[in-house]
Amino acid sequence: MTFLRMYDTFPVEIERARGVYVFDKEGQKYLDTFAGIGVMSLGHSDPGLLETLKAKMDRYMHVSNFFLDEDTLVVSQKLVNFTGKNGTVYFTNSGTEATEAALKAVKKRATAKRTKIVYFENSFHGRTLGSLSINGFKNLREPFEPLIPNTVELKFNDLSELDNFFESFGEETLAVFVEPILGSGGVVPITPEFAKAIEKYKKQYNFILVCDEIQAGLGRTGKIFAYQHYGLSPDIITVAKSLGGGLPLGATIFLENISQAFEKGEHGSTFAPNPVALAGARYVLEKVPALVEDVTKKGEYIIQSLSCKSLSKIKEIRGKGLMIGIELKESEPHLISNALDIGLLLNIVKGKVVRLLPALNISYTEIEEMINKLEVILD
Numbered sequence: 493m494t495f496l497r498m499y500d501t502f503p504v505e506i507e508r509a510r511g512v513y514v515f516d517k518e519g520q521k522y523l524d525t526f527a528g529i530g531v532m533s534l535g536h537s538d539p540g541l542l543e544t545l546k547a548k549m550d551r552y553m554h555v556s557n558f559f560l561d562e563d564t565l566v567v568s569q570k571l572v573n574f575t576g577k578n579g580t581v582y583f584t585n586s587g588t589e590a591t592e593a594a595l596k597a598v599k600k601r602a603t604a605k606r607t608k609i610v611y612f613e614n615s616f617h618g619r620t621l622g623s624l625s626i627n628g629f630k631n632l633r634e635p636f637e638p639l640i641p642n643t644v645e646l647k648f649n650d651l652s653e654l655d656n657f658f659e660s661f662g663e664e665t666l667a668v669f670v671e672p673i674l675g676s677g678g679v680v681p682i683t684p685e686f687a688k689a690i691e692k693y694k695k696q697y698n699f700i701l702v703c704d705e706i707q708a709g710l711g712r713t714g715k716i717f718a719y720q721h722y723g724l725s726p727d728i729i730t731v732a733k734s735l736g737g738g739l740p741l742g743a744t745i746f747l748e749n750i751s752q753a754f755e756k757g758e759h760g761s762t763f764a765p766n767p768v769a770l771a772g773a774r775y776v777l778e779k780v781p782a783l784v785e786d787v788t789k790k791g792e793y794i795i796q797s798l799s800c801k802s803l804s805k806i807k808e809i810r811g812k813g814l815m816i817g818i819e820l821k822e823s824e825p826h827l828i829s830n831a832l833d834i835g836l837l838l839n840i841v842k843g844k845v846v847r848l849l850p851a852l853n854i855s856y857t858e859i860e861e862m863i864n865k866l867e868v869i870l871d
C-alpha cells in the first residue's frame with residue numbers, strides 16, 4: 493500500500509454521516525460517540541452549517557492573506573469576547589500550529605534569565621517539532637529528541653512536584669502550558685487545588701500561562717473554555733478541532749499585554765485562515781453558546797446513568813460536560829470491534845479509557861441509545 497498508515501483504521505467504508513450517525517456503504521448505521529475526535533460539535537452535516545459553507549464556496553475558496561475576509565474580524569472578535577478580556581487572534585490550520593504560534597510568542601519573550609517552559613505529563617499539544625517539545629507523551633516525543641531546549645515536564649495534578657519546581661525555578665519560568673482537562677491523556681480534569689496553585693505561582697512569578705483548549709474548548713465541557721471551570725487566567729489560549737465546523741482551522745488567542753504577539757511578517761501561513769473554514773467558525777460560534785447549559789446537564793446525565801448501572805468492566809467514569817472518560821479495569825482489545833458489531837463507534841485513549849466526545853446537540857433519545865449500547869459491551 494502506498495498510503496503511509498499512521499492510524500489503525502476501522503473496517504468501515506463511510507457513505508455519509510448525519511447528526512450523530514455515520515452510515516457505511518452497506519447501509520449499516522453507527523452511533524458516533526466521538527464526533528470525528530471532537531471536531532463535529534454540531535453533529536455531522538448540520539444543514540445550516542452546510543449552507544453557510546456552500547455560500548462562501550460559491551463566492552470564493554481561497555484568495556490569500558493579501559485580502560482580509562469579512563469573517564476574520566467576526567470570528568476573532570467572538571473568540572476574544574468569550575474570554576471577557578482584550579486580545580487578538582492568530583489563525584492556523586490545526587491544533588499543533590496553534591501551539592506553535594503560542595510557543596513562538598512565548599519564546600520571543602524569553603530573557604537571559606527567564607527561559608523555562610513547563611508542560612505536564614500526559615498532556616498533548618501537538619506533533620510538530622515545537623509542539624512535540626512540550627508533548628507529555630514520552631513515547632511520541634523521545635524518538636525525535638533533542639527538541640527545543642529548556643522545556644520541563646512536571647506531573648499533572650502533583651502539588652508537591654509543582655511546589656518544589658517553583659521554589660527552585662520560579663524566577664526562571666517563562667511559561668506554563670496546561671490542558672485544563674487532559675484529553676488524549678485519558679480525560680483527566682485538573683484538580684481545583686492544582687489550578688489554584690498554578691494561579692498562585694503565576695501571580696508570584698509572572699510567567700505566561702497558556703491554556704490548550706483545542707479539545708476541551710468551545711463548549712465541549714459546558715463552558716466556552718474549560719479553564720473557566722477552574723479559575724485559571726490564561727494569557728494565551730489555543731483552540732482548533734471544532735472551530736471550523738469540520739474544516740481545518742485553529743486559533744491562538746493572545747490576551748491583554750501579549751496581544752501584540754508578533755510584528756508583521758514574524759509568523760504566517762499560505763492557507764490559514766481559509767475563508768470557507770472561517771465561515772464555518774462564524775456559524776459554530778453563533779450556535780455553541782446556546783448549547784452549553786444543556787451540555788452540562790447531558791454530561792451529568794450520562795455519568796449518572798452509567799454509574800448507576802455498575803457495569804462490570806468499568807473502573808471509573810470522569811469528565812465534564814460532553815467530554816467523558818470511562819476508565820476500564822483492564823484493556824479490552826476487542827471492545828472497538830464489539831462496539832462496531834452493535835452499531836457504535838468508539839474511541840479509546842491511553843489503552844483503556846473510552847473517550848466520549850459526542851456532538852454537543854446529541855438528543856436524550858440518542859444518549860439513551862448510546863448508554864444502552866455501552867451497557868451491552870461494558871458488562
Ligand SMILES: Cc1ncc(COP(=O)(O)O)c(C=O)c1O
Pocket residue numbers: 586587588589591616617618619671675676704705706707708732733
Ligand atoms: C489538547 C490538544 N492539543 C493539541 C492537539 C493537536 O491538534 P491537531 O491534531 O489539530 O494538530 C490535540 C489533538 O488531538 C489536542 O487534543
